[in-house]
Amino acid sequence: MKHVIVGNGVAGVTAAQTVVRADPSAEVHIFGAEPYPYYRRPLLWEFIAGQIEQEALYFRPPDWYAERGIQLHLGARVVGLDAVDHHLALADGSHATYDRLLLATGGHPFIPPCEGTDKEGVFTLRTLDDALAIKAYARRASTSTAAVIGGGLLGLETARALHSAGLEVTVVEFFPYLLPRQLDVEGAEVLQSLLEAQGLQVVTGATTVAILGSARADCIRLQDGRIIDGELVLFSTGMRSEVTLAQEAGLAVNRGVFVDAQLRTRQADGQPVEDVFAVGDAAEFEGRVYGIIPPAIEQARVAAANMVTPGSAAYSGTMPATTLKVAGAELTSLGESVVEGDEYTHVRHLDLEAGQYRKVVLRDGRIMGAILLNDPTRARPITQLIEREVDVSAYAEQLLEDDFDLKSLLRET
Numbered sequence: 017m018k019h020v021i022v023g024n025g026v027a028g029v030t031a032a033q034t035v036v037r038a039d040p041s042a043e044v045h046i047f048g049a050e051p052y053p054y055y056r057r058p059l060l061w062e063f064i065a066g067q068i069e070q071e072a073l074y075f076r077p078p079d080w081y082a083e084r085g086i087q088l089h090l091g092a093r094v095v096g097l098d099a100v101d102h103h104l105a106l107a108d109g110s111h112a113t114y115d116r117l118l119l120a121t122g123g124h125p126f127i128p129p130c131e132g133t134d135k136e137g138v139f140t141l142r143t144l145d146d147a148l149a150i151k152a153y154a155r156r157a158s159t160s161t162a163a164v165i166g167g168g169l170l171g172l173e174t175a176r177a178l179h180s181a182g183l184e185v186t187v188v189e190f191f192p193y194l195l196p197r198q199l200d201v202e203g204a205e206v207l208q209s210l211l212e213a214q215g216l217q218v219v220t221g222a223t224t225v226a227i228l229g230s231a232r233a234d235c236i237r238l239q240d241g242r243i244i245d246g247e248l249v250l251f252s253t254g255m256r257s258e259v260t261l262a263q264e265a266g267l268a269v270n271r272g273v274f275v276d277a278q279l280r281t282r283q284a285d286g287q288p289v290e291d292v293f294a295v296g297d298a299a300e301f302e303g304r305v306y307g308i309i310p311p312a313i314e315q316a317r318v319a320a321a322n323m324v325t326p327g328s329a330a331y332s333g334t335m336p337a338t339t340l341k342v343a344g345a346e347l348t349s350l351g352e353s354v355v356e357g358d359e360y361t362h363v364r365h366l367d368l369e370a371g372q373y374r375k376v377v378l379r380d381g382r383i384m385g386a387i388l389l390n391d392p393t394r395a396r397p398i399t400q401l402i403e404r405e406v407d408v409s410a411y412a413e414q415l416l417e418d419d420f421d422l423k424s425l426l427r428e429t
């Protein structure tokens with residue numbers, strides 16, 4: 017059986033590994049557009065900050081693929097898919113066939129409409145090549161300030177990396193507060209003061225309308241007319257799934273490539289395509305493109321199991337859980353942490369002096385989500401309480417007190 021995987025990111029590599037484990041006789045090929053073996057995107061920040069060398073980005077030794085019988089084709093962009101004839105066309109004019117195909121093509125950065133984004137010094141960060149270019153530009157003697165547009169997880173981490181690389185950095189966030197997808201107003205205020213204490217500037221509730229400068233970026237202009245220094249401008253304003261191959265092959269695509277619980281793609285008429293699967297940032301499952309690593313790994317394992325033995329595994333979604341370390345703060349966001357509505361109760365605990373903030377969101381006595389700023393010990397028990405749907409209503413008021421033992425609630429179940 018010949019398995020072909022398009023994409024050499026975490027999803028593609030995990031799937032390849034799962035296939036060869038399940039069927040050591042399988043022929044497995046990975047086609048990756050980038051020229052590098054698999055590397056860890058979260059380490060790109062440390063690389064930009066100058067804390068690690070390029071070699072440290074690679075997760076596996078160079079012969080890892082060959083030792084497992086996985087045939088890796090680097091710098092090999094797939095440009096055409098014929099899902100009827102099981103045929104792939106590559107950018108270099110060559111062709112490949114498959115019995116089972118996995119689309120693990122990831123995503124690319126999205127830049128909102130803004131004047132001057134074509135100037136030198138304007139970047140996005142997704143790939144190692146992006147990181148190399150950013151790093152080189154940040155090192156130029158003429159670059160001393162950076163504007164990071166987007167105060168989400170990626171934006172804040174990139175801002176911190178640029179700050180560590182020696183630049184004066186301002187983060188510009190469109191929403192009225194930072195990390196709008198993970199934090200509420202109270203938590204964001206604590207985080208912002210921690211970031212400012214570390215030397216980052218933060219501007220919220222601001223829309224960037226133009227990058228100013230002649231050929232090179234010099235500063236940015238906000239909608240309200242304010243000017244922010246930025247010889248290096250970094251857009252961190254979201255990701256879009258890489259769906260071109262699937263779309264051109266006539267597969268059903270919305271924000272991502274539609275997949276069912278077996279991670280099979282489907283035709284425009286809704287019929288599953290039995291031998292073409294999609295996972296990771298490229299895939300949309302039940303209306304959701306996760307855009308983070310844990311679901312990509314989970315999906316890759318399920319898809320690979322089904323590629324080897326059709327119908328053998330099912331995916332039912334992943335609880336979004338993010339832990340971010342920024343400017344010495346550790347932030348964990350679990351499940352439905354920023355929902356509003358009468359059916360939800362929010363229990364909060366704030367300790368400004370300790371830079372700590374905790375919140376759980378309850379519905380019908382069950383914890384639906386949580387935010388933990390600088391409080392890593394509670395993440396595990398709360399995750400388990402969410403997963404086991406434990407009724408905590410009798411303790412709602414005490415849940416987040418310093419001396420309350422969350423684990424005791426787990427023992428009761």
Ligand SMILES: Cc1cc2nc3c(=O)[nH]c(=O)nc-3n(C[C@H](O)[C@H](O)[C@H](O)COP(=O)(O)OP(=O)(O)OC[C@H]3O[C@@H](n4cnc5c(N)ncnc54)[C@H](O)[C@@H]3O)c2cc1C
Nearest residue numbers: 023025026027049057058093094121122296297307308309
């Ligand atoms: C800087 C950074 C830091 C991050 N940190 C975190 C973190 O701390 N925690 C977390 O959970 N998530 C993090 N993420 C998000 C995470 O990296 C993604 O969710 C994850 O990489 C998705 O994996 P994937 O395999 O689906 O896609 P990708 O990692 O994007 O891999 C897809 C690969 O497919 C290749 N490809 C695309 N089209 C083709 C084609 N036509 N032919 C051949 N190859 C193709 C691409 O070149 C790419 O190498 C971070 C992202 C970035 C950019």
